Amino acid sequence: xxxxxxxxxxxxxxxxxxxxxxxxxxxxxxxxxxxxxxxxxxxxxxxxxxxxxxxxxxxxxxxxxxxxxxxxxxxxxxxxxxxxxxxxxxxxxxxxxxxxxxxxxxxxxxxxxxxxxxxxxxxxxxxxxxxxxxxxxxxxxxxxxxxxxxxxxxxxxxxxxxxxxxxxxxxxxxxxxxxxxxxxxxxxxxxxxxxxxxxxxxxxxxx
Numbered sequence: 026x027x028x029x030x031x032x033x034x035x036x037x038x039x040x041x042x043x044x045x046x047x048x049x050x051x052x053x054x055x056x057x058x059x060x061x062x063x064x065x066x067x068x069x070x071x072x073x074x075x076x077x078x079x080x081x082x083x084x085x086x087x088x089x090x091x092x093x094x095x096x097x098x099x100x101x102x103x104x105x106x107x108x109x110x111x112x113x114x115x116x117x118x119x120x121x122x123x124x125x126x127x128x129x130x131x132x133x134x135x136x137x138x139x140x141x142x143x144x145x146x147x148x149x150x151x152x153x154x155x156x157x158x159x160x161x162x163x164x165x166x167x168x169x170x171x172x173x174x175x176x177x178x179x180x181x182x183x184x185x186x187x188x189x190x191x192x193x194x195x196x197x198x199x200x201x202x203x204x205x206x207x208x209x210x211x212x213x214x215x216x217x218x219x220x221x222x223x224x225x226x227x228x229x230x231x232x
Contacts, residue, residue: 026229027055028153031084031096033063036181037210041097044214047205050221054095060087073098073112073150074162081152081160091156099149099209101183103171105135105142114182124182128175132186135171143171145187147209151217155229161220165212180204 028045030038042054057063064083068076081096088094100114110117110131118126135143146168153161168190175185177197185197189207196204205211221229 026051026093027053028093028095029055029057029060029084029088031057031063031066031080031094033057037097040205040210041095041214043201044205044211045218048215048218050218052218052221057084057087060084060089060092068098068112071112073100073148074152076112077150077152077162078160081154085154093156094154096152097149097210097213098152099147101131101145101147101187103131103135104144105138111148128183128186131171131183132174136173140170145169145171147183147187149209149213151213153217161217163213163216163220165209165214165216167207167209167212 030041032038038054038056045052045054063080064087066080066083068079070076070079077096077098080098081094084096085092085094098112100111102108102111110127114127115122116127118130146166149165151163151165153163155161169188169192171186172188172195175195175197177185177195179185179198179201180196185195188195189199192199192203196208
């Protein structure tokens with residue numbers, strides 16, 4: 026079964042494709058490029074769920090009959106910044122959505138914040154829309170802390186700055202296998218995969 030991902034972010038596509046393969050769920054993630062690309066969406070709802078829902082609905086309008094639309098909205102919430110950048114994580118340094126600039130800005134604004142106040146967590150919301158229009162929401166979180174400076178070149182986004190709980194290295198240094206089992210996106214995907222495996226076949230049948 027194919028799920029069409031409402032994203033132009035190649036990193037997200039690859040990560041979700043890997044997660045789908047790892048869970049042996051019988052689900053295949055297809056990029057929005059397969060149906061002509063992701064239509065423009067203004068992510069202005071102020072919530073991860075609202076933004077993901079808008080993206081999923083926008084892509085669903087382009088899908089062939091029987092197509093499943095999947096959207097991800099995610100970001101990092103920093104305790105010392107009252108939850109920012111949150112839903113604005115992709116544009117923290119400006120509308121260009123530059124990962125390197127976003128990472129540099131977060132490191133800069135957190136400079137001087139003591140270790141005891143550097144808590145942060147990633148959030149991922151997945152919204153899945155079935156061919157009949159039914160919408161399903163799945164959430165994953167990964168808690169940890171921020172280093173003073175980025176370390177490592179793996180992952181993407183804020184990963185080189187973020188050390189997940191239980192580890193002493195950033196997602197920029199940890200293996201892909203570790204990230205696939207502990208990240209916010211992995212946890213949201215696992216919730217989706219569990220639902221998928223338990224759903225009656227009639228709910229999954231492409232109509």
